[in-house]
Structures are given as C-alpha cells and as structure tokens.
Amino acid sequence: MNFWSKFLSSTKPRNAKHWPGLIHTYRDLLDIDNKTKVLTLCEGNTPLIPAPAIADTCGVIGLSVYLKFEGANPSGSFKDRGMTMAVTKAVANGLKTMVCASTGNTSASAAAYSACARSNGYSDVQCVVLVPDGFIALGKLAQAIIYGAKVVQIAGNFDQALNIVKELSQRESIALVNSVNPDRIEGQKTAAFEICDQLGGRAPDILATPVGNAGNISAYWAGFKQYNALGLIKNKPKMYGFQAAGSAPIVLNEPVENPETIATAIRIGNPASWKTAKEAVNESFGLIDSVTDEEIVEAYKLIHSSQGVCCEPASAASVAGLIKASKQGKVERESTIVCVLTGNGLKDPQTAIDVSGFAPIKSAATMDAVASAIGL
Numbered sequence: 478m479n480f481w482s483k484f485l486s487s488t489k490p491r492n493a494k495h496w497p498g499l500i501h502t503y504r505d506l507l508d509i510d511n512k513t514k515v516l517t518l519c520e521g522n523t524p525l526i527p528a529p530a531i532a533d534t535c536g537v538i539g540l541s542v543y544l545k546f547e548g549a550n551p552s553g554s555f556k557d558r559g560m561t562m563a564v565t566k567a568v569a570n571g572l573k574t575m576v577c578a579s580t581g582n583t584s585a586s587a588a589a590y591s592a593c594a595r596s597n598g599y600s601d602v603q604c605v606v607l608v609p610d611g612f613i614a615l616g617k618l619a620q621a622i623i624y625g626a627k628v629v630q631i632a633g634n635f636d637q638a639l640n641i642v643k644e645l646s647q648r649e650s651i652a653l654v655n656s657v658n659p660d661r662i663e664g665q666k667t668a669a670f671e672i673c674d675q676l677g678g679r680a681p682d683i684l685a686t687p688v689g690n691a692g693n694i695s696a697y698w699a700g701f702k703q704y705n706a707l708g709l710i711k712n713k714p715k716m717y718g719f720q721a722a723g724s725a726p727i728v729l730n731e732p733v734e735n736p737e738t739i740a741t742a743i744r745i746g747n748p749a750s751w752k753t754a755k756e757a758v759n760e761s762f763g764l765i766d767s768v769t770d771e772e773i774v775e776a777y778k779l780i781h782s783s784q785g786v787c788c789e790p791a792s793a794a795s796v797a798g799l800i801k802a803s804k805q806g807k808v809e810r811e812s813t814i815v816c817v818l819t820g821n822g823l824k825d826p827q828t829a830i831d832v833s834g835f836a837p838i839k840s841a842a843t844m845d846a847v848a849s850a851i852g853l
C-alpha cells in the first residue's frame with residue numbers, strides 16, 4: 478500500500494463531532510479539578526497532514542512524514558493550548574490582569590483568552606503584552622490590539638521583555654502567562670496526546686519542532702512520557718529540536734545577546750526552559766541543532782508550494798531541520814516523523830511576499846491578452 482492509501486484506510490469518514498476544546502477532552506490527564514470553570518475557544522484537535530513531498534525531499538527510504546498543523550488553533554498558533562489552561566486557572570484564582578512578553582503569538586493568544594474570560598462573566602479581566610519594538614509580524618500585533626489588549630512596545634528584545642514581566646507579576650492580582658507558567662506547559666502537552674491518538678495509539682519515531690523559549694519541546698516530551706506511563710503508547714519519540722542559526726543558544730551552549738533571524742517567533746537568546754529542553758533531548762536520544770535562515774526559507778517555500786500548507790517562517794524550522802538531519806544520516810529508513818508547524822503563515826504575509834520575489838504578470842483586461850500573457 479502506498480502512503481496515501483495507507484493514510485486514507487486508517488481514517489473513518491463522516492465522524493465529525495463537536496470538539497469541546499482540549500481541557501474537556503483530556504481533563505483527567507491534566508492538572509485541573511472538575512469544579513474549575515473552563516475558558517475555551519475550542520482549541521486543539523488540529524490536523525495531522527501527510528506530507529509525501531517533504532518525505533521525498535528528505536531522500537530517506539520509506540519515510541512517513543506528517544505535519545501537525547498548529548496554525549489551525551483559534552488564534553493561529555499552538556500557544557492557545559497553553560493559554561486555555563493558564564487563563565482558566567489564573568481567573569479561577571481571582572487574578573485580573575494577564576501579562577506576557579511575546580514575539581507575537583503569545584500576546585495574540587493571551588489577548589484572545591482574556592476576551593474569552595470577559596465573555597464568560599469575568600468582565601474585569603484585562604491583558605497587557607510587552608513586545609519587542611519592530612520585530613513582530615504585523616498580523617500578530619493586529620490580533621493583540623483587536624482582541625483588546627494593552628500593547629506596550631519596548632525598546633529592547635524578547636529576553637528583556639520577559640525579565641520585565643517576571644518582575645511586574647510579583648505585584649498583586651497579576652498573572653504571568655508566559656511559558657514559565659507551569660499551566661502553559663500542562664496545556665501544551667495535549668499536542669503530544671493528539672498526535673498519538675491520530676496515529677492510532679502510538680508515538681512517531683521522531684518529533685521535530687522549532688525551539689525558541691523551549692517551553693513547547695519540554696511540553697511535548699512531558700506529554701509523550703505521560704501517555705507512555707499510562708500504557709496508552711508503547712514507544713516514545715526521539716525529540717529533534719531546531720533553533721535558528723542566528724539565535725541558537727542551546728546549540729552553542731551559551732546565551733546569545735543579540736539574536737537575529739527571519740523567524741521572529743524563535744528570535745530568543747536566553748530560553749526560559751533551557752534545562753528541560755536539554756533533558757527532553759537527552760532522555761529521548763534526540764538532538765538539538767540549528768538551521769540557517771536560508772534553510773528555513775527554503776523549507777517555508779516547500780511547505781507552501783509542494784504541500785499547500787500555510788505556516789510561518791519559525792514553523793518551517795522543524796521541516797528545515799528534518800531535511801538537514803536526513804542528509805546527515807540522522808534519520809532511519811521507514812521512520813514515522815511528525816514535524817510541528819507551530820503557527821499560521823497568514824500572520825506574516827510580508828515575509829511570504831518578500832521571499833517569493835513576487836512580480837505580478839501585467840495584462841490588458843481581455844481574454845486574448847491574458848491567454849498570451851500566460852503563454853497559451
């Protein structure tokens with residue numbers, strides 16, 4: 478059986494159901510009691526998309542590659558998984574102000590779930606986000622604003638913003654909703670649960686993911702370990718984490734003071750979850766490596782043009798890393814691999830236009846002129 482027929486025969490048609498969000502779905506496996514009122518935008522249940530063209534590009538025999546498309550979450554990134562938990566619990570504990578530092582997606586998500594809290598009767602919940610001035614995709618900034626957050630652009634980078642909000646959150650009634658908040662990691666574990674469920678009760682051989690502040694790779698590993706301990710899967714994946722070469726502190730084994738990369742969502746020089754990310758890689762016999770902006774852009778174009786999937790540049794680091802690891806012989810034949818596409822490409826259309834060198838074909842407004850312009 479080929480890749481597609483294997484995939485199609487493993488899925489049941491016409492079983493669409495209402496998905497109540499990830500807390501209701503996985504409540505028994507999460508650190509939340511039954512009385513807590515859940516704030517949800519029905520996040521999670523994101524598609525696991527077969528990616529035969531990416532498997533071909535890897536050039537290793539018999540690979541099954543899937544894309545876990547986290548851009549399908551309500552605010553367009555995996556951050557919603559952590560945020561439904563973090564805001565639910567913060568509000569239940571009587572906290573009123575959600576604060577975070579962000580390269581964009583955390584702020585969009587925190588702002589969305591704060592609005593969700595207001596719609597659930599917590600009318601005095603507000604959201605404050607600190608973003609680095611000038612290095613945030615426009616779509617993400619637009620989301621934070623229109624969801625009603627107070628947006629503060631600081632004259633500094635993400636790492637500085639995180640230090641400020643950590644200090645700020647010592648004050649009364651303020652909840653820090655960055656991934657240093659354990660509730661964030663708790664919610665993000667559910668992506669690992671979903672992947673195992675979607676693969677029919679097993680983990681992939683390799684889980685490839687971009688690494689920024691390193692919370693997500695830590696959360697995935699915690700999720701796979703938990704499913705394994707419960708006997709719901711027999712195997713555990715190798716964790717392959719990828720940083721951008723211009724902001725690769727974990728790979729270099731030292732903080733990067735001025736991180737630089739086109740992948741702004743992972744432009745982080747001193748990751749908060751550094752230690753747990755290293756543990757995830759070591760315990761799983763995985764690897765952590767860097768990919769250049771050129772490799773990221775190439776993978777970003779490939780994901781769009783050969784698979785029809787729309788992700789942001791940071792997300793493409795997982796695919797770029799998988800391709801690099803394949804060429805280096807670090808991917809075994811017949812492996813099943815999941816690349817996490819962390820965020821939706823629509824947040825950052827400017828990068829899509831910039832890297833594709835878009836130049837429209839001009840034509841007079843007649844059928845003949847159009848036909849000849851396109852070479853028919």
Ligand SMILES: *Cc1c(COP(=O)(O)O)cnc(C)c1O
Binds near residue numbers: 556689792
């Ligand atoms: C936040 C984010 C990352 C990095 O995740 P960490 O948990 O900080 O490592 C990667 N890609 C996108 C699109 C993100 O929003």
